[in-house]
Amino acid sequence: MAAPLVSALSKALNKTHFLPSSSVLSATTTLYQPSCGKKTKSSGVSRNPRGPVRGKRRGPVKLHGEFVYKGEVLAKQHGLTLYPGENVGITKTNTLYALRDGVVIVSCEKLNPYPDSPLFERIQNGMTIYKKFWNIYPTPVHAKFKLVSET
Secondary structure, three states, rough: HHHHHHHHHHHHOOOOOOOOOHHHHHHHHHHOOOOOOOOOOOOOOOOOOOOOOOOOEEEOOOOOEEOOOOOOEEEEOOOOOOOOOOOOEEEOOEEEEEOOOOEEEEEEOOOOOOOOOOOHHHHHHOOEEEEEEEEEEEEOOOOOOOOOOOO
């Protein structure tokens, strides 16, 4: 098998231009058969190696009886499970925040939904639903300056 290959290569090298003859091509193609790749995946390798995923940090941030300043976040939630009460605002992501300085009061109150709410029909049929409401009891504002008349 090696003898025809050597003779074909020596003929090709003796020519003035390097155009391989058909015998060289046929000899090389028989020696170098294309091999197929591996068809199965090696074991022990994960496709998406990721560490543990951290939580979203949802839930109450400030609890009942804690003092908060204006703009502080009271609770983060997915959907509307905790409802805003007095002096509490809500963002478009349903995060509750304080509108005034004061003490947090969490109360369980009877729900009184708007007519466009999906719970409105159930309430009209006699069902009572109680939900947790987050309220801020504002601290009394003390007068820092005394007004004196100019006369």
